[in-house]
Amino acid sequence: MITKNVEILNSIRGQLLVAMPHMDDERFKQSVILMCQHDNEAAMGLVINKVMPHLDLNSLRKKLQLKRAFFDGDVPIYAGGPVESGRGFVMHSSDQMLPDSLPVGSDMGMSTQLSMINEIAAGTGPSHHRIMLGYAGWDKGQLESELREGLWFHTTASLEFIFHTPPEALWDKCFALAGFNAATLSPKSGSA
Numbered sequence: 001m002i003t004k005n006v007e008i009l010n011s012i013r014g015q016l017l018v019a020m021p022h023m024d025d026e027r028f029k030q031s032v033i034l035m036c037q038h039d040n041e042a043a044m045g046l047v048i049n050k051v052m053p054h055l056d057l058n059s060l061r062k063k064l065q066l067k068r069a070f071f072d073g074d075v076p077i078y079a080g081g082p083v084e085s086g087r088g089f090v091m092h093s094s095d096q097m098l099p100d101s102l103p104v105g106s107d108m109g110m111s112t113q114l115s116m117i118n119e120i121a122a123g124t125g126p127s128h129h130r131i132m133l134g135y136a137g138w139d140k141g142q143l144e145s146e147l148r149e150g151l152w153f154h155t156t157a158s159l160e161f162i163f164h165t166p167p168e169a170l171w172d173k174c175f176a177l178a179g180f181n182a183a184t185l186s187p188k189s190g191s192a
Contacts, residue, residue, distance in 0.1 A: 013038040014105030016157045017045055017143075018174045021182045023151055027082045030171045033136050034091060034157055036104045043138040046091050046110065048130060048162060049170040050079040057121060057131065075120075078167070080132030088133055090116045092126035093159055107159045128163040153178065 017033040033045035057075040080089050090111045094103065101111045119125035146152055155178055165173050175182040
């Protein structure tokens, strides 16, 4: 899905895309997505707040026949999005980048190599990481249309915020940081 990087004005690459309370697509309800690509051709991101039930690093490691985990293997695996749900991605701090890792913002990267999962399992990977299956993707102009419709808002992303906020609290915290309470927002605008 990652295409040759063609920059666009107002790209939200490296930012968080947050579903508005009235998002009716169940696949994205209360989702927080780290945008990894946003250019003139397409947009791609990883949902960072949806833990996959009944799947952890230990079970994934066994399924993929990877090295035995150096540490407690019950590290959760995240549902990165509905596209190619069997494809693995690692969102991680930029303290360890592989040759094919993609920088996402100033302090984060994304990798798709099994060797990154092996390094994480061995305890030698990046200091912060989330392993996910699948991604969220938009065709040319689709995300811009959804933004105009008010289905999403975007905000800054930071390593500290993403990795030190419990996943189940990320959606509410994004609204709080923007100065809103998600429960009080209405999808309809009106006049006073």
